[in-house]
Amino acid sequence: MRKIGKPLYTIGFFLVFVLLGSSFSWAQSDVSVEASLSQTTVYTGERVNLSIEISGNFNNVSRPDLPQFEKFRLLSNNPSTSRSYRYVNGQSTVSYTYSYYLIAQKKGEFQLPAVSVSIDGETYSTDPIRVNVIDRNESATSDDSSERPDIFLQVEVSDKQPVTGQQIITDVILYFRNGLEVNSYQPVPGWKAEGFWKEELKNSERPRAESTILDGVRYRKARLLQFSLFPTKSGELEISPYKIVVAVRSARSGNDPFSSFFSGFGSNQREVELSSDPITIDVQSLSSTDNANYLGAVGDFDISRSISTTNTLVGESIEIETRVRGSGNIPLISKPNYNLPKGIEIYEPQENTRLDRSNSTISGSKSFTDIIIARSPGNYTIPEKTVSYYNPSRDQFITTTLEALTFSVDENPEAIAASESSGQFPVSPITGLASWITISSEPTDLLGIWWFWAGLIIPLIIAGAAYWRKSYVQKMQTDTAFARSVKASDKAQQRLENAIEVSKQGDIKQAYNLLQKAITGFISDRLNMPEAGLSNQDYIEALKEQDIEENLVKNVRMLLDKCASISYAPNTTHAYLKSHVGLAESTLEKLQKVL
Amino acid sequence: MFTNRFIKIFLFLFLFGGLAPLSFAQQNAQALFDNANELLQEGSYQQAISSYQNLEDGNTVSGALFLNMGISYQRIDSLGKAKYYFLKASQFEETEEQAHQALEFVESQFSRQSAVLPKLPWDIATDWLKEHIGAKNILLIGIITLNIGVFIFITHWFLQMYPKVLRIGGFSLIAAALLIIAISFYTQYINERYSKAVMVTEKVSVLEEPTEEAPIVSRAYEGYTFTIDHRQNKSQQDWSYVRMRNGLYGWIPNNEILIL
Numbered sequence: 052m053r054k055i056g057k058p059l060y061t062i063g064f065f066l067v068f069v070l071l072g073s074s075f076s077w078a079q080s081d082v083s084v085e086a087s088l089s090q091t092t093v094y095t096g097e098r099v100n101l102s103i104e105i106s107g108n109f110n111n112v113s114r115p116d117l118p119q120f121e122k123f124r125l126l127s128n129n130p131s132t133s134r135s136y137r138y139v140n141g142q143s144t145v146s147y148t149y150s151y152y153l154i155a156q157k158k159g160e161f162q163l164p165a166v167s168v169s170i171d172g173e174t175y176s177t178d179p180i181r182v183n184v185i186d187r188n189e190s191a192t193s194d195d196s197s198e199r200p201d202i203f204l205q206v207e208v209s210d211k212q213p214v215t216g217q218q219i220i221t222d223v224i225l226y227f228r229n230g231l232e233v234n235s236y237q238p239v240p241g242w243k244a245e246g247f248w249k250e251e252l253k254n255s256e257r258p259r260a261e262s263t264i265l266d267g268v269r270y271r272k273a274r275l276l277q278f279s280l281f282p283t284k285s286g287e288l289e290i291s292p293y294k295i296v297v298a299v300r301s302a303r304s305g306n307d308p309f310s311s312f313f314s315g316f317g318s319n320q321r322e323v324e325l326s327s328d329p330i331t332i333d334v335q336s337l338s339s340t341d342n343a344n345y346l347g348a349v350g351d352f353d354i355s356r357s358i359s360t361t362n363t364l365v366g367e368s369i370e371i372e373t374r375v376r377g378s379g380n381i382p383l384i385s386k387p388n389y390n391l392p393k394g395i396e397i398y399e400p401q402e403n404t405r406l407d408r409s410n411s412t413i414s415g416s417k418s419f420t421d422i423i424i425a426r427s428p429g430n431y432t433i434p435e436k437t438v439s440y441y442n443p444s445r446d447q448f449i450t451t452t453l454e455a456l457t458f459s460v461d462e463n464p465e466a467i468a469a470s471e472s473s474g475q476f477p478v479s480p481i482t483g484l485a486s487w488i489t490i491s492s493e494p495t496d497l498l499g500i501w502w503f504w505a506g507l508i509i510p511l512i513i514a515g516a517a518y519w520r521k522s523y524v525q526k527m528q529t530d531t532a533f534a535r536s537v538k539a540s541d542k543a544q545q546r547l548e549n550a551i552e553v554s555k556q557g558d559i560k561q562a563y564n565l566l567q568k569a570i571t572g573f574i575s576d577r578l579n580m581p582e583a584g585l586s587n588q589d590y591i592e593a594l595k596e597q598d599i600e601e602n603l604v605k606n607v608r609m610l611l612d613k614c615a616s617i618s619y620a621p622n623t624t625h626a627y628l629k630s631h632v633g634l635a636e637s638t639l640e641k642l643q644k645v646l
Numbered sequence: 647m648f649t650n651r652f653i654k655i656f657l658f659l660f661l662f663g664g665l666a667p668l669s670f671a672q673q674n675a676q677a678l679f680d681n682a683n684e685l686l687q688e689g690s691y692q693q694a695i696s697s698y699q700n701l702e703d704g705n706t707v708s709g710a711l712f713l714n715m716g717i718s719y720q721r722i723d724s725l726g727k728a729k730y731y732f733l734k735a736s737q738f739e740e741t742e743e744q745a746h747q748a749l750e751f752v753e754s755q756f757s758r759q760s761a762v763l764p765k766l767p768w769d770i771a772t773d774w775l776k777e778h779i780g781a782k783n784i785l786l787i788g789i790i791t792l793n794i795g796v797f798i799f800i801t802h803w804f805l806q807m808y809p810k811v812l813r814i815g816g817f818s819l820i821a822a823a824l825l826i827i828a829i830s831f832y833t834q835y836i837n838e839r840y841s842k843a844v845m846v847t848e849k850v851s852v853l854e855e856p857t858e859e860a861p862i863v864s865r866a867y868e869g870y871t872f873t874i875d876h877r878q879n880k881s882q883q884d885w886s887y888v889r890m891r892n893g894l895y896g897w898i899p900n901n902e903i904l905i906l
Binding site for chain 2: 495
């Protein structure tokens with residue numbers, strides 16, 4: 052049997068030693084080399100200072116290896132050097148600064164090449180520096196130089212044509228001529244940027260004045276404040292003027308570009324309120340309506356989703372966290388909506404926003420936590436979800452698919468025990484045959500039911516007819532003239548039939564008497580004349596007054612004359628009477644139409 | 647011979663073509679119902695609810711279906727929905743008694759109970775007419791009464807016996823019939839304008855206006871019942887104007903409630 056304890060200890064010690072050694076070497080490699088120019092905008096023939104600062108924990112450092120400066124002339128190869136030493140938390144840091152003076156020779160925009168330095172045998176290089184050289188004679192002829200005041204405030208934005216929700220970095224910059232010294236500044240409260248959501252960015256460093264040239268005039272400029280603005284709507288939006296109150300005084304040696312931005316107080320000090328010009332931003336709209344998965348996020352983001360557990364019990368909560376990280380309009384991002392399976396109860400989601408205002412941008416994260424509870428056991432899947440945001444630097448919507456989340460839910464033994472102990476639910480499920488009905492989703496319109504209208508109209512018709520009949524009967528009973536008029540025809544017909552019957556029996560005279568009564572009775576009934584006591588001439592006259600056809604009146608007269616004279620004609624036969632009855636029938640029929 | 651055979655075929659096609667779909671639909675519903683009942687007895691409540699839901703979506707329903715749906719939701723502790731389906735089951739004669747027992751139990755399980763303002767007698771009468779007779783049946787009664795009244799009233803014009811009794815009786819019946827018809831239309835109006843709804847989520851605010859930012863009138867909890875005013879809702883897709891049982895009015899999102 053072999054002992055393995057010693058070899059393992061040996062390997063462990065070796066690993067610890069290696070790790071410590073490597074961390075030590077990493078600490079040693081923590082060296083920075085930076086180059087800076089005293090001014091990045093200079094006149095031709097003007098002198099600028101190039102500083103190379105080497106800081107860190109090192110042992111040997113060589114003098115910087117300067118490259119060939121084509122547009123600049125190096126005044127001296129021997130730099131002025133300075134050295135400082137710091138010891139913090141057991142770590143020592145050494146800082147060397149090499150300063151060279153260069154003279155700009157040609158106008159134009161140039162790039163100072165990188166400077167390399169050898170530190171502990173390794174070569175480090177600085178970043179190139181852009182510099183703008185202006186011809187002093189040309190800039191002196193510019194007319195605009197006289198229009199600018201000695202000190203003014205300007206608001207500068209990173210983008211004047213952003214899209215809705217895009218982050219715009221806005222700098223509040225103070226420009227002042229050499230010869231002026233700014234002792235302090237105080238922003239005037241109440242700056243408005245209507246249509247924007249704004250956040251002030253953190254600046255860890257105090258404002259530093261840099262030299263610049265505006266239309267041939269040397270100014271110093273300092274960024275006082277920095278904001279992030281997020282347009283919340285499209286169209287032309289105006290950033291209102293920003294106001295500050297600055298305390299300035301005339302300096303004795305204004306040409307010293309290296310003097311501190313905040314100089315000491317002097318006797319010439321006065322306070323001046325400065326206001327920037329308003330800026331109009333043309334905000335472009337995003338066609339988010341075409342993108343159903345758009346979360347309202349504009350910037351550069353990483354979107355992810357996670358679930359707190361993949362196995363739980365009925366009635367216990369599960370958290371689904373959706374995280375959006377990156378830079379952009381983080382607080383304005385909305386929560387994606389998930390299609391949850393049935394049997395899941397969802398509670399009010401929680402939101403948590405963390406903003407980082409450093410590094411000249413708004414960045415951070417926003418998380419949405421959905422709390423869900425499954426009410427029955429089983430396997431559940433929240434389907435994958437596609438979400439998108441707009442990236443202004445790439446000018447396109449970026450789509451991300453959040454993967455499906457699966458979890459299983461088991462029966463909760465405690466819940467079962469609780470339900471069993473209180474299991475007094477009094478109803479059992481109904482099984483077997485059920486009585487089915489098909490329901491209609493359309494509401495019943497009572498006015499559209501046919502029997503409703505039939506049930507209204509039919510009794511109305513019946514009531515109308517009955518009323519007419521009732522009125523008729525009543526009139527027949529109370530109005531004698533109406534009753535005689537209505538019955539006249541039947542009465543006359545009856546008399547004519549009797550006349551024929553009497554004639555058959557041989558009593559011609561009586562038959563003609565009945566014929567006369569039939570005619571005169573019909574006329575008197577229809578015209579409401581007295582039933583007796585009138586002559587034939589009275590009836591004829593009454594007919595004439597009714598404006599009746601003359602032939603008809605003539606027939607009536609002829610028949611009445613015949614009835615009156617028959618007593619004097621003993622040879623009259625039954626057939627003769629019958630012909631007169633026929634004539635009387637046709638005449639009365641015609642009279643009935645006109646009377 | 648040919649004629650008889652033709653008539654037989656015609657009758658077969660008529661019966662098969664006209665009545666068979668209805669019969670098949672009910673058989674199919676019964677088969678789905680049986681499957682869902684098995685799932686319910688196995689404890690697969692969620693699947694059982696899905697099957698029951700398919701039947702309900704197909705508009706073929708029964709009291710047993712709604713009662714079993716209520717039981718399924720009660721088993722998964724979704725008491726608001728359980729109450730909703732028990733209320734539906736109580737509208738069927740065959741399940742009315744069981745549904746009322748279940749409702750009594752479910753009501754006792756809610757952690758919060760709403761204060762109840764007593765209904766006006768007129769509202770109680772209208773609700774009773776709506777639930778027990780129905781506007782259409784009331785209208786039918788009114789029309790029949792009207793016709794009888796008109797007939798009796800007409801009779802007194804022609805019959806000499808008891809004319810006064812016939813006249814007053816006929817006139818009274820006509821007046822009663824017109825009142826019944828008016829009640830039927832009012833009941834129909836109330837039926838179409840107002841509905842009962844049950845809250846099925848845990849908690850929601852009843853708001854003064856149909857916007858999330860509006861002031862809160864009251865808070866409502868699972869199992870609360872409301873009276874929905876559909877006339878007020880016409881301009882709102884996602885909100886319902888409700889009268890709470892304590893007499894307060896307000897707006898509530900539609901996804902929080904189920905309308906009976």
